[in-house]
Amino acid sequence: GAVVSQHPSWVICKSGTSVKIECRSLDFQATTMFWYRQFPKQSLMLMATSNEGSKATYEQGVEKDKFLINHASLTLSTLTVTSAHPEDSSFYICSAPPLAGGPRQNEQFFGPGTRLTVL
Amino acid sequence: SQQGEEDPQALSIQEGENATMNCSYKTSINNLQWYRQNSGRGLVHLILIRSNEREKHSGRLRVTLDTSKKSSSLLITASRAADTASYFCADNAGNNRKLIWGLGTSLAVNP
Numbered sequence: 482g483a484v485v486s487q488h489p490s491w492v493i494c495k496s497g498t499s500v501k502i503e504c505r506s507l508d509f510q511a512t513t514m515f516w517y518r519q520f521p522k523q524s525l526m527l528m529a530t531s532n533e534g535s536k537a538t539y540e541q542g543v544e545k546d547k548f549l550i551n552h553a554s555l556t557l558s559t560l561t562v563t564s565a566h567p568e569d570s571s572f573y574i575c576s577a578p579p580l581a582g583g584p585r586q587n588e589q590f591f592g593p594g595t596r597l598t599v600l
Numbered sequence: 601s602q603q604g605e606e607d608p609q610a611l612s613i614q615e616g617e618n619a620t621m622n623c624s625y626k627t628s629i630n631n632l633q634w635y636r637q638n639s640g641r642g643l644v645h646l647i648l649i650r651s652n653e654r655e656k657h658s659g660r661l662r663v664t665l666d667t668s669k670k671s672s673s674l675l676i677t678a679s680r681a682a683d684t685a686s687y688f689c690a691d692n693a694g695n696n697r698k699l700i701w702g703l704g705t706s707l708a709v710n711p
Contacts, residue, residue: 485642523704524688524701524703525643525701527701572640574642574643576642578697581697588645589645590645591635591643591644594642
């Protein structure tokens with residue numbers, strides 16, 4: 482159990498286009514999901530916390546108009562990179578903790594990541 | 601921003617040897633976790649050790665926690681080539697369920 486999927490696994494796009502990445506919890510519900518960005522050989526950088534039914538909470542320095550997050554249901558969060566530029570090229574990973582109160586509530590379950598390349 | 605420190609940054613060993621990596625924080629530790637990431641993939645949860653625990657085992661993994669030093673170590677015994685990956689520590693930041701991540705250790709196990 483506790484599987485998180487991401488789609489697409491990789492995407493190549495032209496500069497100026499928008500790209501949507503989906504994160505789904507397949508067998509559990511998640512009121513919260515986290516979006517990370519990771520550069521090669523570096524740690525994860527938290528971009529934002531996605532909250533089901535309310536606005537996302539962005540980390541300092543992350544442009545909310547650039548990285549649009551929508552958490553429309555208990556199993557789906559989307560990240561849209563708007564007007565993508567080459568510097569947005571990165572590995573984007575989502576994660577979801579299970580609902581609070583369970584034995585694994587402090588863990589996070591990760592999607593396999595999405596490799597974005599902006600030309 | 602807060603971040604855990606990990607050492608070594610990179611570790612290269614031969615199959616069969618043990619691998620030890622360390623993690624430390626500037627703030628008190630809540631629920632220290634270790635994750636593994638294969639190249640270009642998502643992260644997999646390995647083990648969690650709570651602030652009131654000192655040592656935990658899972659298969660070939662052994663994790664220790666020293667709350668006075670705000671540090672943890674991950675030991676992988678009898679390493680295999682398949683253990684080659686990056687290993688990250690992470691700690692819960694509080695009620696918002698965010699994780700504060702270490703910088704990671706890149707482990708290469710040579711056959």
